[in-house]
Amino acid sequence: GDSVTQMEGPVTLSEEAFLTINCTYTATGYPSLFWYVQYPGEGLQLLLKATKADDKGSNKGFEATYRKETTSFHLEKGSVQVSDSAVYFCALTPRSYTGANSKLTFGKGITLSVRP
Amino acid sequence: SAVISQKPSRDICQRGTSLTIQCQVDSQVTMMFWYRQQPGQSLTLIATANQGSEATYESGFVIDKFPISRPNLTFSTLTVSNMSPEDSSIYLCSVQRDSNQPQHFGDGTRLSIL
Numbered sequence: 673g674d675s676v677t678q679m680e681g682p683v684t685l686s687e688e689a690f691l692t693i694n695c696t697y698t699a700t701g702y703p704s705l706f707w708y709v710q711y712p713g714e715g716l717q718l719l720l721k722a723t724k725a726d727d728k729g730s731n732k733g734f735e736a737t738y739r740k741e742t743t744s745f746h747l748e749k750g751s752v753q754v755s756d757s758a759v760y761f762c763a764l765t766p767r768s769y770t771g772a773n774s775k776l777t778f779g780k781g782i783t784l785s786v787r788p
Numbered sequence: 789s790a791v792i793s794q795k796p797s798r799d800i801c802q803r804g805t806s807l808t809i810q811c812q813v814d815s816q817v818t819m820m821f822w823y824r825q826q827p828g829q830s831l832t833l834i835a836t837a838n839q840g841s842e843a844t845y846e847s848g849f850v851i852d853k854f855p856i857s858r859p860n861l862t863f864s865t866l867t868v869s870n871m872s873p874e875d876s877s878i879y880l881c882s883v884q885r886d887s888n889q890p891q892h893f894g895d896g897t898r899l900s901i902l
Binding site (some may be wrong): 706714715721763774778779 | 789794819821828829830833839846880882884890891892893894895896
């Protein structure tokens with residue numbers, strides 16, 4: 673079945689440091705890929721997405737590129753802020769968004785802490 | 789994106805009781821889903837809430853334990869029945885406006901069972 677593997681955490685960075693969070697996936701066909709973020713005490717928010725190979729999703733200074741050849745969707749940000757402290761989840765859905773295949777498969781999540 | 793309201797936001801319940809969680813969306817959506825997030829863990833899909841018919845449950849989840857209703861395109865409920873401490877989790881509702889949109893989540897219900 674489909675699966676998502678995220679790097680082990682937690683990750684602690686100083687403000688303005690460069691961030692990379694690794695994510696690789698196993699899926700048949702061409703899944704859609706997502707990064708969700710969960711701030712303390714809140715639900716999940718969609719951070720960015722990519723629906724086909726070589727697509728780059730971006731939002732709030734975060735970027736991730738859909739790499740089919742390496743089955744990866746690594747999250748990057750050039751300069752993190754204290755407000756970026758949260759749990760980050762990589763996820764996928766199978767190729768189609770139709771009802772039968774809308775199931776989101778999540779990675780384990782990684783906690784990012786940014787210190788001033 | 790849709791505005792999703794979940795109630796209650798948190799609760800502390802006694803063992804053996806049941807709690808119903810509500811999910812209300814401000815516009816019609818095609819799909820609604822219920823997830824569980826156990827402490828320190830990722831999210832696991834419990835079921836897809838189908839409008840006007842029985843929910844579709846994932847492996848390991850059964851209707852007797854997690855009955856779900858979806859009377860219309862903007863509202864769904866999840867009941868956690870006969871609760872035990874192992875049911876202490878965050879329960880999240882998500883919605884999908886149509887087949888070309890990603891899922892969006894409510895803020896979740898933080899449930900503790902004593």
